[in-house]
Amino acid sequence: MPESLLNEFVRLGGETGVFEDTETAHLAIDGNRVLSGREVEGLRVSAVQRDDGVDLDVELASGRALEKPVHMCFGVMKDEGVQRLRIRVKLGEGSSAEFIAHCMFPSARKVLHEMDAEVRLERGSRMIYNEAHFHGPHGGVEVKARAKVIAGPDARYRADFSLLSGLVGKLGLDYSVSAESRSVIELTARVFGHRQDEIIINESVVLAGEGARSIIKTRVALEGDARAEVRGMTEGRAPHSRGHVDCTEIVKDNAIAKAVPLVSVTNPLAKVTHEAAIGSVDKAQMETLCARGLSPQEAVDVIVKGLLG
């Protein structure tokens, strides 16, 4: 793998060993250039470089359970550039895998990162997808991430998106999931916005199958003049389906936050709940931490750090 991407990965705490380990699958893409990749038994990874982006095809064989996470290094190392990823992921019946996406834009001043993903989880398969963004200090990144997930019967899908390092720039996160019978969906997004950052998060789950369950959990902290709008939608269509939408946003300074939890039920045996809290840092929490000797600023830092995990 080229040194710049690897160096950035190491600087952020990553272990180089994951790219050398023959039993660990990985994929590294800088801009629209595919730098390296490795498949492992049962996991097919195809990355086709095209003029306007990269087409990725990932397929895990039925019954195959990957012991080690698949590492995906995405990003743009230069201060300007475009990265367009079209991703198709399919997990075969009864398979399981964890994917860790490291999305790095350390110098970005004018960078566009677009991702369109389609994920299909066959019956009884399990997928964990952790996407951690590391942005630089200039705020020059625009992220447009869209994913459509179909979770088959008895499948489990857990996704955790985090953008806690550097300035966000512009973030548009748009995830939608269709959950079939007895499938379990967990969507978590954690973002810390500063200065002029603009954040729009749309996450939706349709509980289409009997007994499907989901939780959408969003945690956003804002300071400066940052703006955020969070929409969490869950629709209970099937009997005994259960969903919950949970959004907390902390605002400081001149930041503005909006939360729109939208829940609907079209089956009388379904149940969907929601909770949303927006406001400044909780006064009682502040006082408690100050009573242990933390300054108000230190107390805010501790509370925000805890909230964003």
Added chain:
Amino acid sequence: MSAGLSIRGLSYSAGGKKILSGLDLDVPPGTIHALIGTNGTGKSTLAYIIMGLEGYAPEAGSIALDDRRIEGLAIHERAELGITLAWQEPVRFEGISIRDYLSLRRSGGLEPERCLRLVGLEPEAYLGRNVDSSLSGGERKRVELASALSIRPALAILDEPDSGIDILSIDGVAAVIKAFRDSGAGVLVITHRQEIARKADIASHLCYGRIVNSGDPGEVTLQFREMKCQSCAGSEGECASA
């Protein structure tokens, strides 16, 4: 003024109503001072005033710790002097582990493991858990006491440390209060339980903003129970206005 906490002539009003009126109170280092009284008589208000919470500035009187006046200090500045408060209904924190919560003091604090053992919680089972809604009310109260212990306070204000903890654990609560004292701290413990108050070195009965009786814990609690304070004749279940 004397060493430890010294309050003289403290008055406080809220919404046009007098809450505390000319209150005097001392908590020397290494002593437990129990404050008893019926609901709404100003016990927690006094705790908040001493800690310096927003909206609880006294209108008259002085508060000193080790002869240093503290009325003008912010909460964290009072905490730096060694004052801390364990809340009656402690808040919960998402994403903050008990280990981190008990390690807020940068140096010189008690180890989290020891704090947990002192409040009757096994460190192995609790250090990795978060101070969030996964804890029961009683567990959260114990963690709050452990947190107050962790900073090795000079003055610990314990606001009803026994509420929410079952009667079988009262001896445990009393042991925790004693642990504060044994560490050299002055302890102001607000309580409704006579079993707790009787274990103090001194007890005071707060009645509608005034200390109406102060002295031997056994006698003060007895008079409180019979609602015969020095300046008023109480009716059943409630002490009449002093």
